Amino acid sequence: MKTFTYARADSVEEALAALAEPGTQLMAGGTELVNWLKEGIEQPDRLVDITRLPLRGIEEAHVLRIGALTTMSEVQASPWVRRNYPVLAESLLRAASPQLRNMATIGGNLQQRTRCPYFRSDTPVPCNKREPGSGCSALSGETGGLAIFGWSEQCVATHPSDLAVALAALDATIVVRSAEGERRIPATEFHTLPGDEPARTTELRPDELIVAVELPYIAPNSFYLKVRERVSYEFAVVSAAAAVSLAGNEIASAHVALGGVAHRPWRLTAAEAALSGVAIDDKAALGRAIEQSFVDARPLAGNEYKVILAQRAAVRALMTAGGAV
Ligand SMILES: Cc1cc2nc3c(=O)[nH]c(=O)nc-3n(C[C@H](O)[C@H](O)[C@H](O)COP(=O)(O)OP(=O)(O)OC[C@H]3O[C@@H](n4cnc5c(N)ncnc54)[C@H](O)[C@@H]3O)c2cc1C
Ligand code: SF4
Structure with a gap:
């Protein structure tokens, strides 16, 4: 594993300034990122811990706003969410394990990457998502878990987030921030299709931080x-x-x-x-x-x-x- 430095951001501004430095990876719960480090999927120069940023909590109003650093467990356990958004609570309850949900955050969940076994392989195999231009082992390999919609010859992987599916059904908005200000991305468009750019997973730019998820209406049924x-x-x-x-x-x-x-x-x-x-x-x-x-x-x-x-x-x-x- 490559050596990296570790620092903690105490404000959103500090985290955004760190993102401007090439080679930086933000770390929230670390449940996905640490695996990437071990598997060699990411080799950052520095990790910036964002867990102390004031982006944690659930604002219960006509528009539900969930801070990006709220854990999956916290959202799933909220009586308001369980009553008004069963689809959201269920998507979180059925994901990962209780231990992971206690650490993992909403922002980190949306930024997780495909579980395609070739992408996660310990020994390098052709994978356009991991090494653009190297080919796609999955197309001529194990196809059982692959996509049936929207795939390209470059990549046929699926996205593994359960939460993202619930948010797409609920017309949620992902609120992101950069040094230039805030931008709002519909949940249905936040994750990309592979097209000719299979290495990409989301619309988030390298200089942007997810700050919140908003739901415009309640959905008790x-x-x-x-x-x-x-x-x-x-x-x-x-x-x-x-x-x-x-x-x-x-x-x-x-x-x-x-x-x-x-x-x-x-x-x-x-x-x-x-x-x-x-x-x-x-x-x-x-x-x-x-x-x-x-x-x-x-x-x-x-x-x-x-x-x-x-x-x-x-x-x-x-x-x-x-x-x-
Ligand atoms: C064994 C296992 C089983 C799992 N099963 C499921 C499952 O069934 N369903 C499911 O949906 N998920 C599942 N997951 C994925 C899990 O939900 C994610 O690992 C977790 O949500 C990531 O959140 P985190 O806070 O730990 O992110 P981290 O690991 O800290 O970060 C992941 C990525 O997100 C980025 N990031 C984090 N927060 C922000 C932010 N606010 N803004 C911008 N970028 C950010 C980081 O920079 C990093 O690139 C599983 C994971 C594991 C390890
Ligand atoms: S489907 Fe995508 S992630 Fe899987 S091997 Fe092909 S390019 Fe890589």
Whole structure:
């Protein structure tokens, strides 16, 4: 492991000044970053600990604002969040382990990187995300966990954050700050698609810090369904975040996003339009509406199962959000 210096930032301004120095990595909970150091994914000259910055806490109002340094456990345990945003609380409760959630922060969660095994490999293998231009081992290798939407020949990885999927469904905003001031990025656009720039994961610039996440409305009828290979301490094979408002038994509006299917949370916009007026307990009609968003699906040999799994997860999440199961 390369030698690096360690310093602690006592103010946001200090952290931003540190970011202006090339070779700096910010450290929040350290649960992802320390793995990168060990695996050689990142080799910074200096680590700047940001855990003492005043970016921790939950402001409960009509607009919910969560400081970037609030831990996953703190958000998940908030009675306000559990009551008004079950989808958010569930996405956090189903992530990682209690020990990790006690350390890991909301900002760090959004900045985590893919779990593609070739990207995380101990011995270097071709991976355009890790070494641009080296190739993509996954395309000709183990394809079971890869993307079915929005991938490119450069990279077919998925993003592993559960939280990001819930935030995309809830039309959240990621508030970021640089020396130039504040900028607001819709959660649906915060994570990038690989295109020709597979090394990139988010829209965050190197000189920017995530300061908060904001949610514009409450979503008491919402749910997060995570499908994984074992019941705890495992990343999603596929996940679905759904929020509905009902007029009697019918859907007045629906928000649905999928995880485990793309390099970013995948919002089902076409399906959302088709869901309007559908009875919340009509499983077949819900399924037909969800299918509207799968015309663009491009599964690979080995991950075709995700198409039907994701559709069923979305239907189940909707029905649970609407109280029909
Ligand atoms: C074994 C294991 C299992 C896991 N399982 C899951 C899972 O099932 N679901 C899931 O969603 N996640 C899972 N995770 C990921 C976990 O949620 C992340 O490791 C964690 O959220 C990262 O937060 P952190 O505060 O520790 O970030 P750090 O490790 O401190 O930082 C990670 C990156 O984020 C950057 N960063 C941190 N805060 C900010 C900020 N405010 N502004 C800008 N950049 C920032 C850092 O510079 C660094 O580049 C798992 C992790 C592990 C190790
Ligand atoms: S899918 Fe992406 S992360 Fe995985 S090997 Fe290919 S380029 Fe690397």
